[in-house]
Amino acid sequence: MSEVVSYNREGNIGVITVNYPPVNALGQAVRSGLLAALEQGQKDTEAKALLLVCEGRTFIAGADIREFGKPMQEPTLPTLVNTFENSDKPLVAAIHGTALGGGLETALSCHYRVAVSSAKVGLPEVKLGLLPGAGGTQRLPRLTGAQKALEMITTGEFVGANDALALGILDAVEEGDDIRAVGMAYAQKVVDEGKPVRRVRDITDKIDADKGSDVFDQFRDELKKRARGLFSPFKCVDAVEAAFNLPFDEGMKRERELFMECMESPQRAGLIHSFFGEREVSKVKGLPKDTPVRDVKSVGIIGAGTMGGGIAMNFVNVGIPVTIVEVKQDALDKGLAIIRRNYENSAKKGKLTQEQVEQRMALITTSLTYDDFRDVDLVIEAVFEDMAIKKEIFAKLDEVCKPGAILASNTSTLDIDEIASATKRPEDVVGMHFFSPANVMKLLENVRGSKTSDEVKATVMAVAKKIKKVGVMVGNCYGFVGNRMLHKRGTEAMSLVDEGATPQQVDKVLTDLGFPMGQFAMSDLAGIDVGYRIREERRKAGEDIPASWMDKLAEQGRLGQKTQAGVYKYEEGSRKPIPDPEVEQLIEQFRKEQGITPREITDQEILERCVYVMINEGAKILEEGIADRPLDIDIVWIYGYGFPAYRGGPMFWADQEGLDTILSAVKKYQDTVGGEQWEPAALLEKLVAEGRKFADL
Ligand code: 3H9
16 A cells, blocks of 8 residues: 555544645545555455545645646546445545645545534635546535535635535534544444445435526626636536536536546646746745744834835734834825725625724834834835935934844835945845735735845745735846836837837737736826836936837826826726727827837737747846746736736746747847847747757756
C-alpha cells in the first residue's frame, strides 16, 4: 500500500487515513492508495463499516492540480469514486478543513458524511476552467436539487458545514476539532443502528422534482452576463442538466466528455497558471524563507482621501488599529465619513452587523500631527504624486517614528530611492502601491528600493497576506511593473485614435480580449486629469510627450465619470459609458490641427498595438530585473488591472500567441509607428532566436 494512504481497524470500524500534505490532494499515489485501502477494508471481515478521514489541516482539497495537462494515470478519479460508492460496507466520510472538488466528490461517493462545524465544502473546479469531473455534477443535484447545485458548481463558492447540513450535503455536523473522534462516533452509530449502504446515485426524489424545470435556461441567461467570455460555466450547466435528463451512468459519461472539453480548453491552462502564480508570487526570489518579519500591530496613514481611506479599511478589517493624519480637520472629517458610509453600505447588504461597523470605526484615530505616529509600526504615505512633498513628509517621519518602524509610500510611479534619500534610514523605506478602490482591489505592488532591508521586504509581503491582498515584490523604476506597462498601452491607444480609430473601437477590442473595461473607460473612471497631470509633469521635465486630444478634454473640464463627461458621457447616477458626438468632433478637430488624415484601423492592429506593446515592455521589465519572473507580471496584471485570469496574464498569453508573432509585429511597428516603446526587447529577441518561451525562464 502507498505511504500516503493507510488502513487500520479500530474495534469494528475500518479506518482509511489519507496523509498527503499540504492539502491531501488526490494525486496518483493517493488515488491508488485509496483503492488499495478500500479493498483491504472490504476483505477485513471484522470491519462492519469503513471511515475515510484525513490527517493534517484539511480533508481532501481536490484533484492534484499539478497533474493537469499531463497524461492521465490510472486509476482515474471517476473509477475511484464509483468503486467507493459500490462498496458493500457502509462508508462514512469525516470532513474537517475543506472538502473541495474531487475531495467533495469522494465524500459524495461515501454513504454518509459527517463534519466538524468549521468545515467547508465546495466544487471550485469552475475557477480553474473545469467542471467537477468525478460525479460532482451528477451526485450533488441528487442531494440539493437543481438550483443550489447550479449555484455551487457555476460559482465555485464554498458552503459552511451547517449550511451544507441544511442542504442535505452532510448528514451530521459536530462541534470540536477532533475529526477522527467525530468520524469514529458516527461510524459506530452506523454500525450500532444497522444503517444501510446508501448510494447517492440511487436518490432520485429531487431529480424527479426538478425534471423539465426552466432553471437551466435561466442559469444560462444569467451566465451570459456574469461569466462573459468564459467557457466552463456553461459546460457546468450542461453537465448538471444531464443529471436530470439521463440515467446516472450515462450522466457520468456526459460529465466526462464535458470535463475533457474543459480540460483541453486554453482557459483551463490560463486559470491554473493564475492559481499557482497567485501562490508563487509570495515566494520572493532571493529572499530567504526564514527572513525575520517585524510585528505590525498599528499603522499610520498620511492622507484621508480615497486612497488613504481605502488603505485604512484594509487594516481595520483585520483588527489592526490605524491613525490617519491630514493637514486639515475637514479633510479628516470627510474621509472618515466616507469610510463610515462604505461600512454602513456593507451593513445594509447584510455583510456586516451594526456592531461590527462600530468596532471597525473605533479602530480609527484621526490626527493633525505626525507626532501621533510615534508608536506605530508602519506608516503608509498616500498623498498626491509630488516628489518634493513626499520627500518633506519622509524627512518628518524620520524624525518622529520609532526605530524599526517601516516607512512606506503608496506612490504609483515615483522613485522610491529618491524618497528614501530624505531619511537617515533608507533600509526601512519601501513602496506599497495599492490599487483603487484600495479596499477592494486584491493587488499590492510592493516596491523594493536599492537599500530596502530583507526584513522590511519580508514584512510587507506578510502584511499583504494579513490584509488578504496578493502581494507582488517588484523593483524600482518609473511606474514599477503595472503602470509602466499601462502607460505604454495608454500612449498607443491615444495614437490609434489620432490615426483614425474611435475610443469605443479601442475599448471594444480590449473588452473582447476579456478586460472588464477598455483603456478609455478606465481613464474616465480614474479621472482624465490624472493622466493629463502626469503628461504635463513629464513635459515640464523635458520629455517629448506629443500633444493629445485627451489634453483638450482635460482642459475643457471633461474629467471623466466625476463630471459625467470625459472620453464618454454618462447619465446621472450611471457608470455606463456612452459615445459622445462632441468628443468625435473634438477628435476630428484635433486631427485637422495636426494635419492627420484618418485611416481605417483594424481590430487586429488595435490588439497588437495595445497589448503587444505591453508584452515588449514586460520583457524589458524582466531584463532589468524589475520583475523577478514572468508570473509576477501576470499576477500584477490579473489582480491590479483586470487582465482576464483565464488568459493567464499578459506574459502567459504572449507564450500562447507565439513570441515570434509578437516580435515580428513589434519590428513592424518600430518601422511604421516608431518610438522607444517599439524598440524590441533584447530578451524577446533572445527567446525567439532560441525557440524558447517566457515560461522557460
Ligand atoms: C478537481 O478536483 C477536479 C475533479 O473534479 C475531477 C478530476 C477528474 N492540487 O492555497 P494555499 C497547494 S480540481 C495541488 O496556499 P490555504 C498550493 O499550491 C481541484 N496542490 O493554502 C500550495 O502549495 P505551496 C479542485 C494544491 O490554506 C499549498 O497547497 N480543488 C492544491 O490558503 C497550500 O495552498 C480546488 O480547486 C491542489 N488541488 O488554502 C482547491 N490545492 O505551499 C484549490 C492547494 O507549494 N485549493 N495546493 O505554494 C484551494 O482552494 C486552497 O489551496 C485551499 C487551502 C482552500 C485548499
